[in-house]
Amino acid sequence: MIEVRQARYFIAVAEELHFGRAAERLQMSQPPLSQAIRHLERQLDAQLLERSSRSVALTEPGAVFLQHCYALTAAAERAQVAAAQAQAGYLGTLTIGAVTSAFSEALPAIFGRLRAERPRIELRVRELDTTEGVQGLLDGRLDIAVIRHTGNDERLRSDPLRRDRLVAALPEGHPLADGDTVDLAALADQPWVWIPRAISPRYHDELVAVCHQAGFSPEPRHRANSIHSQLAMVGCGLGVGLVPHTSSQPPVPGVVCRPLREPAHLVELAVVRRATDPSPLVAQFVRHALPTP
Structure with missing residues (x-):
């Protein structure tokens, strides 16, 4: 397996065609560089350079290997940049x-x-x-x-992220629908459209706690699997509900939503x-x- 360090060594020698200048460029002494290139040739079982006392030249295997060294070092640089970007939350x-x-x-x-x-x-x-x-x-x-x-x-x-207030969801024509606000306690004996605890335990428990503060425990008669279907069931005239204000917008046909007289907020x-x-x-x-x- 060729290491990135070996590829950089070979690129420097291949571009400079001079071991002294290549060693200076790599900020190392010449003997370890010459030894590293000889080791690389033995590792590849290929002669990469023609050497004489006066010059250095690339062989055909050396020219081919040089292109792969460029690709290897470029990939290493991309990997380094990617790691830095990931660490900074960019990637x-x-x-x-x-x-x-x-x-x-x-x-x-x-x-x-x-x-x-x-x-x-x-x-x-x-x-x-x-x-x-x-x-x-x-x-x-x-x-x-x-x-x-x-x-x-x-x-x-x-x-x-967003806090919301609860509103009473009433069928059109409900006796309390004409008021500006609704006393939650006045809905205690109404048929409730409710989302079961198994669907969303924390949300269910928050709504039950609000009803307890108003002095009653709701007794669900109809069960929905989402706020959307809950409102649709209220619109069918099946009963009343308690929903987040944002979930009541845009208005659902057949449903009138009114703020609670004693505001109740939830996350x-x-x-x-x-x-x-x-x-x-x-x-x-x-x-x-x-x-x-």
């Missing part, structure tokens, strides 16, 4: 998982800023729910998760990564995602 692959709502608002702007400054970063993105995002980070399948997360796992670092989206991840690419994503203080 590499970033695997991102995100909940559905992130693709409509947060991620387009983040991706735009990232591509403008780091165009050689390759993004691999998948849609998932919060539970899948947390697990993907912990088992190493994801570098970044843009999910609903409250930051209660010491193995992960979570920074709020609608957060940028989450492993707490000990030193990746420059992750750092660059976070820098482009989070607002500057």
Whole structure:
């Protein structure tokens, strides 16, 4: 196996056609250079140079080998540059998982800023729910998760990306739909359209906590697998729901959304990564995602 160092030695001799000048160019003494070239010829079992007391010339194998030495040293230089760029967060692959709502608002702007400054970063993105995002980070399948997360796992670092307020989703014609706000307690006995805990445990628990603060425990009558389908079911007149304000826009036919009289906020989206991840690419994503203080 030819080393890059050997290729550089041979290039210097082949271009200078003089061992003394080549050694000076390489900032080494002549005897070790001559010995290195003889060793290279033995290694290749080929005569690369014609030597006489007055001149040095390339042989045909030497001329062919020189072109490959150029390619080898160029590849080494490219590899060195690529490693430096990766270390600085300019090059590499970033695997991102995100909940559905992130693709409509947060991620387009983040991706735009990232591509403008780091165009050689390759993004691999998948849609998932919060539970899948947390697990993907912990088992190493994801570098970044843009999910609903409250930051209660010491193995992960979570920074709020967007906070949102909850609104009551009511069918058109509901007695409370005409008011400017809704007292959440007034919905206690209503038929609820709910997203099961198995779909998104943290989101489910936040909504239950808000209802508990209003003095009741919701009893779901209808179950949806997403906020989109939840709103559609409310629009069918099946019951009421509690959803993030941003998820209620644009308005869904047949649904009236009203702010809660006692505002309730939640971390609608957060940028989450492993707490000990030193990746420059992750750092660059976070820098482009989070607002500057």
